[in-house]
Amino acid sequence: MRRLKQAWELVMDFREGIEDPVEHVFNVFEAIRRWEARVNAYISLESPDLIVEEVERIARGINAGEKVGKLAGLLVSVKDNICTSFLPTTAGSRMLDPYIPPYDATVVKRLLEEDAIVVGKANLDEFAMGSTTELSAFGPTRNPWDLERVPGGSSGGSAASLAYGGSDLSLGSDTGGSARLPAAYTATVGLKPTYGLVSRYGLIPYGNSLEQISPMARSVRDVALLLDVIGGWDPLDATSLRVDKPRTFTTSKADPSKVTVCVVKELSEGAEDVIERAYWRILKKLESEGVELREEKLPVASKALPAYYTIAFAEAASNLARYDGVFYPTKGGGSTWEEEVELARMKGFGREVKKRILMGVYALSEGYRDEYYIAATKVRRVVRDEVSRISRSCIIASQVSPILPPRLGERLDDPLKLYAMDVYTVIANLAGAPALVQPIEFYNGLPIGIQWIGKPLGEGSSYP
Amino acid sequence: MKVTIGLEIHVQMSEAGSKLFCNCKADYRGLNVNTNVCPVCLGLPGALPVVSKRSVELALATSLALKCEIPKFIVFTRKHYFYPDLPKNYQISMIERAGGVPICRNGVISFLDPSRWEWKSCRIRRVNIEEDPGRTVYEEGGITGSPYALVDYNRSGVPLLEIVTEPDIETPRDARLLVEYLLLTLEYLGVTNPRLEGVFRVDANISLDGGERVEVKNIGSIADVEKALNYEILRQSKIREAGGVIERETRHWDPVRGVTRPLRHKEYEEEYLYFPDPDLPPIAITEEMVKGALKIAVEADLQALLSELLKHNIPPEHAWSIVSTKPALDLFKKVVSLGGDPQVVARMLAVDYKGELREQGKDPYDPSNWPPPDTILELSKLTLTGVYPYDTIKGLIIPNLVSNPLARLETLVPEKAGDLDLVVEEVLREEVRAVKDYLEGKTQALNYLVGRVIKKIGRKAVDPRIIRGLLEKRIKAGAPRT
Numbered sequence: 001m002r003r004l005k006q007a008w009e010l011v012m013d014f015r016e017g018i019e020d021p022v023e024h025v026f027n028v029f030e031a032i033r034r035w036e037a038r039v040n041a042y043i044s045l046e047s048p049d050l051i052v053e054e055v056e057r058i059a060r061g062i063n064a065g066e067k068v069g070k071l072a073g074l075l076v077s078v079k080d081n082i083c084t085s086f087l088p089t090t091a092g093s094r095m096l097d098p099y100i101p102p103y104d105a106t107v108v109k110r111l112l113e114e115d116a117i118v119v120g121k122a123n124l125d126e127f128a129m130g131s132t133t134e135l136s137a138f139g140p141t142r143n144p145w146d147l148e149r150v151p152g153g154s155s156g157g158s159a160a161s162l163a164y165g166g167s168d169l170s171l172g173s174d175t176g177g178s179a180r181l182p183a184a185y186t187a188t189v190g191l192k193p194t195y196g197l198v199s200r201y202g203l204i205p206y207g208n209s210l211e212q213i214s215p216m217a218r219s220v221r222d223v224a225l226l227l228d229v230i231g232g233w234d235p236l237d238a239t240s241l242r243v244d245k246p247r248t249f250t251t252s253k254a255d256p257s258k259v260t261v262c263v264v265k266e267l268s269e270g271a272e273d274v275i276e277r278a279y280w281r282i283l284k285k286l287e288s289e290g291v292e293l294r295e296e297k298l299p300v301a302s303k304a305l306p307a308y309y310t311i312a313f314a315e316a317a318s319n320l321a322r323y324d325g326v327f328y329p330t331k332g333g334g335s336t337w338e339e340e341v342e343l344a345r346m347k348g349f350g351r352e353v354k355k356r357i358l359m360g361v362y363a364l365s366e367g368y369r370d371e372y373y374i375a376a377t378k379v380r381r382v383v384r385d386e387v388s389r390i391s392r393s394c395i396i397a398s399q400v401s402p403i404l405p406p407r408l409g410e411r412l413d414d415p416l417k418l419y420a421m422d423v424y425t426v427i428a429n430l431a432g433a434p435a436l437v438q439p440i441e442f443y444n445g446l447p448i449g450i451q452w453i454g455k456p457l458g459e460g461s462s463y464p
Numbered sequence: 465m466k467v468t469i470g471l472e473i474h475v476q477m478s479e480a481g482s483k484l485f486c487n488c489k490a491d492y493r494g495l496n497v498n499t500n501v502c503p504v505c506l507g508l509p510g511a512l513p514v515v516s517k518r519s520v521e522l523a524l525a526t527s528l529a530l531k532c533e534i535p536k537f538i539v540f541t542r543k544h545y546f547y548p549d550l551p552k553n554y555q556i557s558m559i560e561r562a563g564g565v566p567i568c569r570n571g572v573i574s575f576l577d578p579s580r581w582e583w584k585s586c587r588i589r590r591v592n593i594e595e596d597p598g599r600t601v602y603e604e605g606g607i608t609g610s611p612y613a614l615v616d617y618n619r620s621g622v623p624l625l626e627i628v629t630e631p632d633i634e635t636p637r638d639a640r641l642l643v644e645y646l647l648l649t650l651e652y653l654g655v656t657n658p659r660l661e662g663v664f665r666v667d668a669n670i671s672l673d674g675g676e677r678v679e680v681k682n683i684g685s686i687a688d689v690e691k692a693l694n695y696e697i698l699r700q701s702k703i704r705e706a707g708g709v710i711e712r713e714t715r716h717w718d719p720v721r722g723v724t725r726p727l728r729h730k731e732y733e734e735e736y737l738y739f740p741d742p743d744l745p746p747i748a749i750t751e752e753m754v755k756g757a758l759k760i761a762v763e764a765d766l767q768a769l770l771s772e773l774l775k776h777n778i779p780p781e782h783a784w785s786i787v788s789t790k791p792a793l794d795l796f797k798k799v800v801s802l803g804g805d806p807q808v809v810a811r812m813l814a815v816d817y818k819g820e821l822r823e824q825g826k827d828p829y830d831p832s833n834w835p836p837p838d839t840i841l842e843l844s845k846l847t848l849t850g851v852y853p854y855d856t857i858k859g860l861i862i863p864n865l866v867s868n869p870l871a872r873l874e875t876l877v878p879e880k881a882g883d884l885d886l887v888v889e890e891v892l893r894e895e896v897r898a899v900k901d902y903l904e905g906k907t908q909a910l911n912y913l914v915g916r917v918i919k920k921i922g923r924k925a926v927d928p929r930i931i932r933g934l935l936e937k938r939i940k941a942g943a944p945r946t
Contacts, residue, residue, distance in 0.1 A: 083510045091509070103503050105510060204509040209742035238514045238744050315742055318542055321553035322507050326615075337613075341546055364737040369562055373739060377563075 007074050007168040007222040008249070014062055014073050021059045021073030025051060028075050028119065031165035038147055041160040043080045043138045044087050045120035051075070054117050061115075069115030070229055076111055077167035079158050080121035081128050082213060083202040084108055091204045092124040092136040092154075095323045095330045095348030105202020106237070107171060107213050107230040114229050119167050123157030126350045127320065128178055128206045130154050131421040132411060135352050140408055143185060145447060149405040152182035158216050159186040169226050170216040175207045176308050177400075177425025179214035180437035184400035184449030187439040190216045191223045192425075194456045195432035196241035198227075199234030205319040207312035208239075210429040220438055224248040224460055231459075241457075248460025257290035260394040266301035267398035267424050267451075278441040278448045279399060296390050300382045301427060307379035308426035309419060310363050314373050316353075317360025323348060355415075380430045387431035388455065396453035399424045400437050404446045424451060434459045465673055467697060469639050470631035471689075472667040473646065476596060477522055477623040478656050484595045484623035485513030485556070492618035493660060505621030507552035512743050515540070519623040520747065522655045523567045523593045524757035526625060529649055529764055530588045532568030534754060537746040538593075539565040544737040549598035549615050554737075557594035557626070561738035565746070566590045573629070574767065575645035577638070578784040583767075586642055587630035596622040625655065631669060631677075636693030639668060644686050645766070648788060652764035659829055668693055672700050676712040680724050683717045692717040696724055769793065776806035785814035791831040792818060798837035799844070808844045816858045820866045835869040842873050852877075860927045884917070888934050891916045899939060910935060 005013070013019035029048060036042060061068045078084060081091040083101035090096040104112070111118065125135040133156025134140040143151040144164040151160045155172030159182030162170050172179035174192035183190030191214055198213045205211070215226035232245035261283065268279060287293050325332045325344030332343025349357070363372035390396060401421055411418045428435035428451075435453045442448065480490045486504035489495070503511035520538070527534055541564035544554040558566040571588035598620040602610035627646065633639050643666060647658035656663055666689055671677040678700065683692050700710050715724040762768075766787055773783035773796075786792045792813045799809045821828045843861065846852055852861075864876045891913060892899055898916075902909040910932065917931045 096509075101503070101508065101510065103508075103511070200510075201512050202510040205743075207742075236514060237512050239512075239742075314739060318544060318554055318737065318739070319509075321544055321546070322509065322551060324546060324553060326548060327506070327508070327551070337548055338546075361737060364562075364739055366735060369739070374562060 004165045004218060006219045007071075007217060008219075008225050010074060010168060011070070011072065011225075014059075021055050021062065022052070024073065025055045025075065025117075028166060028168070032119075035144060035164040035166060038142060039144055039160050039164060039166075040139050040141050041123055041157045041164070041166055042077065042120040043090055043092065043123050043136075043157070046087060046118060051117055051119065058115055058117075069113060070225070071111065071114040071116035071169070074116050074168040075119040076116045076226075077120055077122045077158055077161040077170040078108065078111075078118050079124055079128075079155050079170070079172050081124060081173060081204040081206075082108060082171055083204065084118065084121065087118065087121050089121065089204070090138070091128070092126040092138060093348065093350070093353070094137040095344075096204075096328055097137065097330070099329055101202075103202065105213075106199035106234045108202065110230050111171075116169070116229075120161075122155070122161055122170060122172075124178075125154035125156075126353050127204065127316070128154040128173055128175055128211075129316065129352055129356055131177070131181055131418055132406070132408075133157060133160075133182070134408060135350060137350060142408070143405050145186065145445060146405065148407050149446070150185070150408055150411075152185035152401070152405065154178040154182075155190070155214070155216065156182045156185075159183055159188050159190070162186065162188045162216060162218055168217075169222060171226075171230070172214045172216045173203055173206075173211055174214040174425075174429070175211035175312060176429050177422045178211075179216055180425050180435060180449075180451060181401055181421065183216060183437040184439070184451075185405040185447060187442070187447035187449070188216060188218055189220050189223045189436065189438045190214055191227060191436045191459070192428055192434065193227060193231065193459060194241070194434045195429075196239050197231050197243065197246065197434075197457065197459065199230075199237040199240045201234055201236040201240075205315070207315045207429075208319065209315060210308070210312060220436070221249065223436070224251070227459060243457065246459055251460040255290075256286065257292075259286075260292045260294055261286060262294050262296040262390055262394035262396050264296045264298045264301075264390065264396050264398065266298045267396065267427065267453075270423070271399045271402040272404060274443045275399060275402070275404065275448055278443070279397070279450060282440045282450055283397060294394055296394070296396070298383075298386055298390065298427070300379065300386055303379045304383055304427050304430055305419065305423050307376040307383070308422070308430055309359075310372050310376035311380065311430075313356045313360035314363045314376075315360070317357045317364065320349070320353065320357055383427060383430040384432060387427060387433055387453065391433060391453060391455040391458070398427070398435075398451040398453055400449045400451045401425075404443065404448070428453050432456060465697075465701070467634055467636075468631045468671050468674075468677075469633035469636070469693060470669040470677075471627075471629045471633065471639060471642065472669075473625075473627045473629075473643060473664060474666075475625045475627065475647070475650055475656050475658075475664040476660075476662075477519055477625060478660055478663050479654050480516065480519045480522055480623050482516050482518065483621040484516055484519050484593065485621055488621065490622055491657075491660065492622065495618055497614075497616040498618060500618040501620065505551075506617055507620075513556060513741070515744060515747060516623065519593060520567070521753065521757055522653060522760070523591065523623075523625060524749065524753060525653050525760035525764070526627075526650065526655060527568035527571065527591055528754070528757055528761040529653060530568060530571035530573055530591065530627075532571035532588060532591065534749055535565050535567070535569070537565065537748045538567050539563055539746045540593075540741045540744045541738050542741050545734075547597065548613060549600045549617070549620070551598065551617065551620060555595055555597065556741055556744070558592040559736070559738050560590070563740045564738065566592045567749075573642065573646060573649075575638075575642045576766075576770070576784070577641055578781070578788075581780050584638060584641075586632040589628040589630050591628070592626040594624050594626055596620065596624050625650075631671075636690040636697065639693055640686055640690035643689050647686070649764055649766055651790060652766065653760055654764075659827075668696075670696050670700075672697065672704070672710070675700070675704075675710045678710065678712070679714045680717050681714060681727070684719065688717065688719050691722060692724060695722065699724065773806075773810065776800075776810070778807055778810040782810045782814040785818060786810060789818060789828050791829060791834045794831070795834050795837060795840065799840045802837055802841050804837075804841045804844045805848060808847055809840060812840065812844060812847075812857075812862075816862050817866065820862050824863075824866050826866065833866075833869060835865055839865065839869075839873055846877070856927050856930065859929075884921075884931065884934060887917055887920050888931070888938055891920060892935075892938060902939060
């Protein structure tokens with residue numbers, strides 16, 4: 001693949017007249033034309049005419065020396081579980097095909113205020129439930145690095161669009177690793193922000209207490225640029241933190257000798273050899289630059305995966321109750337209300353979604369709630385305490401996935417293996433802590449990434 | 465026979481301004497269907513609830529008024545059930561399961577039996593804040609026969625208080641009095657307007673002599689609380705007399721026929737999947753919030769308001785009549801603070817003015833149907849100076865004032881007797897024949913004379929009874945002076 005410019009470089013080049021934003025748009029269109037049919041990163045694309053019209057307006061502004069937004073002229077793909085009033089928002093489900101929300105998500109508003117252009121809505125596992133982007137009602141997304149393989153999920157469309165140059169920046173979402181796993185599998189960067197740093201208003205919920213809209217890009221700097229635009233308190237989201245807009249883009253790189261990295265045993269073992277070797281190579285390199293390495297233990301980690309899935313399924317079962325054939329496009333055609341609800345849900349939801357609803361209902365049922373849901377929330381508390389204890393003095397280095405990107409269909413047969421792909425990533429969601437994934441190496445043409453878990457609101461402070 | 469009654473009262477916080485979780489209006493009445501809605505109260509995917517501060521403040525004031533234990537923080541929970549008028553298919557409430565924390569636990573309400581002037585009390589188990597669902601309208605055939613249903617979401621998300629009592633109530637009458645007193649308290653708190661259509665519903669649990677309890681749902685008026693429970697006592701007694709056993713069940717109050725009917729039996733245990741709403745973090749109840757709510761609660765202490773009135777030696781029934789009509793109390797306080805005699809003012813407002821409002825079919829709870837304090841002050845002074853007999857004020861001035869509360873007093877007050885004397889003399893001089901007729905026993909001649917006097921006075925309001933009295937007195941006293 002040709003070297004793709006980073007978004008922050010583009011912003012500078014547009015401003016200095018080195019690159020023409022209109023020409024850039026046509027480059028992106030060309031990438032989409034060449035790749036999209038094979039990759040299927042998008043569920044819907046904005047009309048090229050509208051995009052051109054918009055970028056011409058922005059280009060005129062730049063040329064006239066007017067003040068333009070921080071993202072002026074950049075093309076952003078938006079995961080299709082984030083509401084847009086100008087493009088359908090399906091959450092990858094037949095249930096919402098085609099649903100056009102009457103409002104924009106807060107993050108989308110903030111993008112548009114900074115003159116970003118939404119190029120299209122990115123593919124995802126249905127309602128963000130999956131780790132491979134194979135479970136979309138609109139067909140799987142393929143990994144641009146190897147079209148036989150998955151791009152990870154559930155924000156696979158976002159990651160793939162970045163990887164092949166079909167967007168400059170992307171918004172994903174991350175409930176248990178949904179932005180970070182695809183980043184690792186596509187050699188892009190994904191940040192799951194501190195819980196509450198980015199407004200969830202307009203994010204179609206899967207696991208409300210775990211998930212964050214996540215900036216994704218081709219570099220850490222780009223992710224910082226995007227985070228600064230979308231982050232900060234939103235009065236429309238009661239779980240959003242009362243903090244100022246983040247300013248991570250201008251943070252300078254930390255002095256290695258002042259950085260401590262914690263190698264948490266439970267988050268660094270158990271992956272395929274090639275991944276473990278790559279992990280240690282980067283850590284040793286950092287150590288040689290002066291970074292201090294320290295070992296830590298997180299014994300509760302073994303309980304994190306079941307706790308995570310219990311909470312996520314319980315919340316999902318509740319969140320998905322609203323799809324009953326009344327407001328949304330998939331109708332049951334039943335002759336009574338009960339029948340209508342049953343048929344609409346039968347037709348509208350895919351298998352994985354139904355499975356998760358059933359498990360969530362089970363976990364919340366009278367008589368089982370204590371054993372499952374309540375027990376899981378207790379594990380969450382321990383994870384939160386432990387992670388915040390460790391991250392107070394260091395950045396946690398962790399694997400992202402135990403395996404390299406699997407082939408399409410490879411993991412689907414065994415749900416436990418599928419869920420196990422999230423073993424390293426769910427910790428940050430349970431803890432509410434920020435976690436960033438960036439690429440470190442390639443093995444046989446397949447990307448390998450590393451994950452850094454920081455302290456709450458530690459975004460931008462000190463990634464090595 | 466020992467009767468045990470517990471109540472569950474749902475009251476809309478119609479005066480809270482906004483809905484519980486969005487900026488749509490709390491009082492949706494009179495709006496076109498489905499116009500008082502937004503992504504939040506329609507439960508659209510991605511829209512998030514944000515708790516209205518005012519609702520929490522008012523609920524907190526209610527909890528203080530009910531002497532509840534106030535929690536350190538409150539936690540909203542989701543209660544799941546599928547229903548067309550519940551757009552998310554879950555209701556956000558505060559059920560105490562899986563970590564839900566209501567705004568009030570273990571309170572008590574003291575309520576008045578005004579006709580016996582007896583105070584009673586009932587423990588309050590808890591008070592929840594929750595959202596009202598939308599409204600389903602069935603076409604002909606009702607819920608079972610209608611081929612379709614229409615849903616209006618204007619009500620969806622309106623803040624509700626769910627007030628649950630312990631089963632401490634012993635008679636249907638007490639149940640009614642409790643509800644009446646509670647609603648009045650909520651009105652004084654500025655929580656609700658109890659007279660709005662559908663603003664509250666009562667569910668009542670009743671058991672006789674320790675038998676199984678029966679729940680009666682859907683009681684929508686204060687009077688029906690007593691009626692429904694009396695009906696239930698009668699129904700259950702009959703079954704027992706015939707040797708039957710009361711089974712635990714839920715029944716529906718039919719206000720038109722005045723009977724309770726069994727609801728369809730549920731084939732399965734209800735499963736609501738309660739858990740704390742992850743979109744709504746716990747809300748801390750700070751000291752500052754309690755202080756603010758206390759200010760509201762103090763103003764709504766009916767017991768204190770009543771004893772304030774009783775201090776002025778106002779008859780208890782007048783005091784209750786005033787307190788139970790908030791605009792009357794507001795007016796009373798103002799007039800007394802301006803120097804009005806409390807007893808006279810109380811009688812004037814509680815008995816005469818309020819009675820005349822009812823007579824003329826005007827709403828006593830609408831402040832605009834009451835005159836400004838100055839008018840009442842002047843009237844009460846007139847009474848005390850004896851210029852007019854109280855009957856004149858009651859029979860003549862107050863009816864006119866009720867028709868036009870903003871009228872200036874001068875235009876309502878009849879001519880003073882002194883001025884009238886001259887007119888009467890004049891008429892007697894002119895109408896010698898009529899006087900003669902009257903003296904000869906033609907009593908209707910007096911009516912004619914009264915008419916002449918009224919005509920001469922012109923448009924000013926005079927009580928004809930006064931004129932009649934004057935004429936009679938004068939004629940009996942002898943021929944007019946010439």
